[in-house]
Amino acid sequence: MSLQSWGMYPLVENNIIKFQSEKELADKLKVTDELIPYGNGRSYGDSALNHTLVHARPYDYFLGFDESTGILHVQAGVLLSEILESVVKHGWFLKITPGTKLISVGGAIASDIHGKNHHIEGCFSECVEEFSIMLADGEIQTVTKGEDLFLATCGGMGLTGVILTAKISLKKINSQFINQTTIKTKNLKETFAAFEEYKTDPYSVAWIDCLAKGENIGKSLLMVGDFADDGDLRYKPKSKLNIPFNFPSFALNTLSVKAFNWLYYNKSKDGVSHQRVHFDSFFYPLDSIRNWNRIYGKNGFTQYQFILPKESSFDGLERILDKISKSGKGSFLAVLKLYGKENENYLSFPIEGYSLALDFKIEDGLFELLDELDEIVVECGGRIYLTKDVRVSKETFEYGYDKIEVFRKFREKNNMSEKFNSLQSKRLGL
Numbered sequence: 001m002s003l004q005s006w007g008m009y010p011l012v013e014n015n016i017i018k019f020q021s022e023k024e025l026a027d028k029l030k031v032t033d034e035l036i037p038y039g040n041g042r043s044y045g046d047s048a049l050n051h052t053l054v055h056a057r058p059y060d061y062f063l064g065f066d067e068s069t070g071i072l073h074v075q076a077g078v079l080l081s082e083i084l085e086s087v088v089k090h091g092w093f094l095k096i097t098p099g100t101k102l103i104s105v106g107g108a109i110a111s112d113i114h115g116k117n118h119h120i121e122g123c124f125s126e127c128v129e130e131f132s133i134m135l136a137d138g139e140i141q142t143v144t145k146g147e148d149l150f151l152a153t154c155g156g157m158g159l160t161g162v163i164l165t166a167k168i169s170l171k172k173i174n175s176q177f178i179n180q181t182t183i184k185t186k187n188l189k190e191t192f193a194a195f196e197e198y199k200t201d202p203y204s205v206a207w208i209d210c211l212a213k214g215e216n217i218g219k220s221l222l223m224v225g226d227f228a229d230d231g232d233l234r235y236k237p238k239s240k241l242n243i244p245f246n247f248p249s250f251a252l253n254t255l256s257v258k259a260f261n262w263l264y265y266n267k268s269k270d271g272v273s274h275q276r277v278h279f280d281s282f283f284y285p286l287d288s289i290r291n292w293n294r295i296y297g298k299n300g301f302t303q304y305q306f307i308l309p310k311e312s313s314f315d316g317l318e319r320i321l322d323k324i325s326k327s328g329k330g331s332f333l334a335v336l337k338l339y340g341k342e343n344e345n346y347l348s349f350p351i352e353g354y355s356l357a358l359d360f361k362i363e364d365g366l367f368e369l370l371d372e373l374d375e376i377v378v379e380c381g382g383r384i385y386l387t388k389d390v391r392v393s394k395e396t397f398e399y400g401y402d403k404i405e406v407f408r409k410f411r412e413k414n415n416m417s418e419k420f421n422s423l424q425s426k427r428l429g430l
């Protein structure tokens, strides 16, 4: 059986290399021409796809936890969900977490993922104290912050080697609940004003109605919050609903998305409201439905995520939302976020500004629409997120990432560019 990406597009046949020891992996690397590491397949596009994959997910032992410093030592295949299952009851949580906990630590480092607190805490690499990585010749290096191999690997999409273990720092919590405030806005101007008003709150994210038109463009529900302090740490993950098969692709259309958006927006009270919610529903609402990617049908889907610098964000987002709304292709998942400062890593995605992420099912005319959106992103000085991407052109990509030449030279100098490649890296010449 072949491994696929979360977007189920493109479908690729692949040989899967598994390993239980460093020696076994080193031996297999030596006799394989080209491969890419694969974690838990939650990236949407082709960054973890090629004809040979190193499946790091089964490499998943916990190696130690220092309660005095909050530093956890794990193998790279451990999932964030597995970490939460063992540490929340002792009052610890991940410093940085994305919108799903079903990703591996290796995948979190390779995409230098971010969460709802990027504007305050930055990317995942901030909590990585050290990692070990197997290079193309089978040598293992231990890497710490500031080293070139750290800057290239965090956000480097598996193109520098196979991450084997990591030491990550956790944060203290005193509740499994979040005190959430929801702010309902009527247009993009109000949404931006709300983000600015609540920017000192630790966590924030807005769900945006991407099919709203005219004066309602950008209407959204901004959710901000922080952990409660009630001492309730009795965490038990709930069982999940399952989508048992691919939906027919006509099931998700403009009408069904409009109906969902109407219901979702109107279930919230006008103005500002307060709720106490579990961290699972605050951080990971989609994880409660297993295989939710099947609702897009058998042709699969993609997520388009771009970020614009703060000064061009309002204008750029208004133009992009207008185009999406007119195309009628939007989906119910459209998420807007405010980001803090860019870090030093060569290919990490975030810059200071606003980012929008939207799902689109694969259908005729989609890539043409996304090419048009790319033009606006480029004009505004923005960039596209590699871990979501499956189709961006080399030219558009290069406009966005000013350290791309440093990354390419680093790969060449260290003999990485022959061995570690994904379909994405070949498309973009990474």
Ligand SMILES: Cc1cc2nc3c(=O)[nH]c(=O)nc-3n(C[C@H](O)[C@H](O)[C@H](O)COP(=O)(O)OP(=O)(O)OC[C@H]3O[C@@H](n4cnc5c(N)ncnc54)[C@H](O)[C@@H]3O)c2cc1C
Pocket: 006, 036, 037, 038, 039, 040, 041, 042, 043, 044, 047, 048, 056, 076, 077, 097, 098, 099, 100, 102, 103, 104, 105, 106, 107, 108, 110, 111, 112, 113, 114, 115, 116, 156, 157, 158, 159, 161, 162, 163, 164, 286, 387, 388, 422
């Ligand atoms: C519902 C959902 C919500 C999401 N929300 C967010 C979000 O809020 N923020 C965000 O930043 N991302 C988000 N993502 C994307 C996701 O966090 C990243 O794609 C993450 O990298 C997936 O990790 P994975 O273990 O599944 O890795 P894979 O998808 O298998 O691989 C992703 C990349 O990591 C590399 N990689 C994996 N394991 C290793 C290893 N051991 N050594 C070297 N390289 C490796 C692969 O080569 C590939 O380039 C979301 C995804 C989903 C499905």
